[in-house]
Amino acid sequence: DGGITQSPKYLFRKEGQNVTLSCEQNLNHDAMYWYRQDPGQGLRLIYYSQIVNDFQKGDIAEGYSVSREKKESFPLTVTSAQKNPTAFYLCASSLAGVSYEQYFGPGTRLTVT
């Protein structure tokens, strides 16, 4: 089955720890995205990557880092510098330059205490 997967679904961390969220896609999409969603709110773009080994900051990149070493993978690290890391994190991918439609993963709910 083609799709985009995120793991784990739920993640708990202590304050001050870095944590890495996984995102993998087998859709052969060039572009991948990370969004953050807070309760009752829309999605805000953290980082995006349109090609391997390249990525750009979104609207709320502070306290986050990403890498794009492989086309199918776009892991997000939530660092201890992120002041309010507890949120629902969504990864998406799209055929950049062909279609604007973004396909979303199931999300990871991160709780930091």
Place this chain on the structure above:
Amino acid sequence: GESVGLHLPTLSVQEGDNSIINCAYSNSASDYFIWYKQESGKGPQFIIDIRSNMDKRQGQRVTVLLNKTVKHLSLQIAATQPGDSAVYFCAEIVGFGNEKLTFGTGTRLTIIP
């Protein structure tokens, strides 16, 4: 500014009735819009899209209307079913080659049996 917003945060509709979800945007340069459906605890799913050179587009039980004069977008769902209960987001892209989606805050649609 470049913002996408929704008129109503919640909407309750009797099963079998039609529903209309509205979205206002402020950037007249927006040239592509998408409607997404998000069920609780899941990632958003694509419903339908429309380009700025169109006024209307129909899918299965859904119709999107675009009024560029008043910068207004609506999603009509015909003969609503319990499975239509979800949060609906509109999203826009501004400018050719721009792969970034800007999301509105969402409307929660509840179908009353």
